[in-house]
Amino acid sequence: MPNGIVIIDKPADWTSMDVCAKLRGILNERRIGHGGTLDPMATGVLPVFVGQATRAVEFAENGEKEYLAGLRLGQVTDTEDTSGRVLETFPVAVTAADVAAALEPFRGPIQQIPPMYSAIKIQGKKLYELARKGQEVERKPRSVTIYELELVEQVNETDYVLRCRCSKGTYVRTLCHDIGRALGCGGAMYSLRRTMAAGFTLDDAVTLEDVQRRGEELLLPTDSLFQQHPILLLKSDKLEKRVRCGNPISLPGTADGTYRVYSQDRQFLCLSQARGGTLTSIKNFFGA
Structure with a gap:
């Protein structure tokens, strides 16, 4: 039976569970789990644990993660990313220097209010289920840590690329939303690529097509998660x-x-x- 870890470069428009379901069919193994959910919009590093290696999932979920996030200024959406319904638009008159300066208060331990479109449960109901019914409930702020946050690129007058290394539980789209609010013009995340999770990087990642062709030979040993x-x-x-x-x-x-x-x-x-x-x-x- 297959046992080990495969690092998938998750394609856009797939859920993390979609990836696991696909791999169950490819590898003919029921015991498959992933090490940290990525939203359908997101791409990049998704550690997937196969067979006996599923016992290690909890260690992957708790580790630091790194992302390249696209921040679009001038709009606010109900999902805090550009897949959602636009609630407000604003003119954008900030510079790259303004964006870089606005990042400073978001470094280190911060408080985040989880978005309504998230899988967090309140009184047994997932927030996104309530949001889809047009309901909004009070959410308590949660403590997360932003270890590194920098401006990588200005794409145009509204779009910027940020690099963020953060703790478990960080919502990068909420971070984009909050940075936009701090700049006074609103913001939403338009892209997200995870470049590191559980110590694995894009250099370790393979596509689903790769696994379809090569199968179990792409599995890394379970102890590769604990190289530190x-x-x-x-x-x-x-x-x-x-x-x-x-x-x-x-x-x-x-x-x-x-x-x-x-x-x-x-x-x-x-x-x-x-x-x-x-x-x-x-x-x-x-x-x-």
Whole structure:
């Protein structure tokens, strides 16, 4: 059965779940999940987890992400991007220097009010379901972090390209909306390309057509998600047996931290935490 991670360059007008459904058919594997939703408008890096690797999805979802976002000044829409209904239009008289200066307050920890057209649930109802019925409900601000935000290009007098590296839960279209509001002329996102997620970049990405042609050979090993953590190789059958049974093991002198743990024959077993000379599994990835 196929197991591993494939980094898809998601095409426009596909949902993330559309991509997973397509890959279930191509790879003939039911257990497939993605590491962070992209709106249909968006393209770019979508890590998809296949088979046993689906156990790692939670680690991909929580990581930093990077985007190239198209900001269109002069209009406000109900979805905060140009796929929505235009609510207001304004003349645009700002310069590239004005846009660059307006980014400063949005760097670092900020508060965002989630858009109505989002999958967040309030009282069991997804916001976009309420929005489609013409309803609007109060949303509480959420804390997110914008690690990097810069102006990359001025396309014309209304359109700009921004690069944003941000935390989980950031709505880039809300960021565009809020920047437009700060500039006094409104703004909406007209394009979005994710260039990095879970440590994977566009250099790692393949198309659905590539997977259709080449299949399982494009799957990356599950441990490729954890390259930032050092390797810990178990040196005895006894230690390996304890790890496979889910028990902590004693490894005096091991520095505190997170490790990729491997069997003697270099099979990836688990992601583990070392503390005070004791190694405890965070998540197991070996088969039953």
